[in-house]
Amino acid sequence: MTAAANEDGGDSEKSRFRCLDAARYVVAAAVTVLILAVIVTAIKVVLRLDSLQISVHNRSINTIPIMSPPEPEAALVLELQLRGENPSGRVRMYYLNITAYLFDNTTSASASTDPESDSVLFFKLPKDIAVLQQEAVDSSLNTNPPVKKNMMDPLYFDMLYNGSRFSDMTLRLDGNLVTEVTSEFNRTRPTTYYCEQLLVGGNPNDDASKSSEDVVCKQQRSAAPP
């Protein structure tokens, strides 16, 4: 009886220790999970802060008809002002090697896998965009050389040349977003922006064509390289 009671006591002692061990593992596992969650959240915050914001000033792309030398030929100069804003307090950002594609409202700018032929017109931006920590930079851009009829959809060329305006066009920007994480390390990612509902066409001095609101472009990053 006594022996049995002792044994019982020993057993419950052992199982109590086992319980304690198990509890320790549970706590350790919980702490590990918690630490991982904190790390993942921190990485997410850093990545979110590392996003360059781009917007189109006045929602507008102006088109100016000109006669382009050498033998005078009808051409268009496109004018737009892009604003790059860097929300990060830590890193410099560069948006490099940018190609701009203009889509009309019959084609999805994001679904297009061949934007050169699906767009109304495309051109290489003459400048890169470089933005220091917590700064905003405005870049005024002109197509140079001017766009000739054979470089774009000829129907749109005629309409824009003759002063028509479109209120529902999308500008797609394809480029490389470079984040200077430290002074020794740059991270580069192909990044696309979509600037929707733009007013395209018309004279910059024509008040009726102007909007005073800017359009913030939606960003789409490609999957991280493997």
Ligand SMILES: *[C@@H]1O[C@H](CO)[C@@H](O)[C@H](O)[C@H]1NC(C)=O
């Ligand atoms: C720049 O973009 C063009 C496509 O427009 C691409 O062919 C070229 O490889 C890019 N250059 C660099 C340095 O990424």
Ligand SMILES: *[C@@H]1O[C@H](CO)[C@@H](O)[C@H](O)[C@H]1NC(C)=O
């Ligand atoms: C529009 O401009 C073009 C110049 O590319 C001209 O050839 C054409 O006749 C004009 N069309 C109209 C309807 O004015």
Ligand SMILES: *[C@@H]1O[C@H](CO)[C@@H](O)[C@H](O)[C@H]1NC(C)=O
């Ligand atoms: C597309 O744009 C054209 C010209 O601006 C307009 O007439 C037409 O209604 C638009 N279509 C849609 C579906 O928004």
Ligand SMILES: *[C@@H]1O[C@H](CO)[C@@H](O)[C@H](O)[C@H]1NC(C)=O
């Ligand atoms: C990062 O890229 C930018 C733009 O190309 C360049 O000016 C800068 O020197 C690079 N920084 C490093 C550390 O490579």
Ligand SMILES: *[C@@H]1O[C@H](CO)[C@@H](O)[C@H](O)[C@H]1NC(C)=O
């Ligand atoms: C943007 O719109 C404002 C207000 O309509 C106008 O004063 C300004 O000149 C416009 N900026 C450009 C670059 O067209």
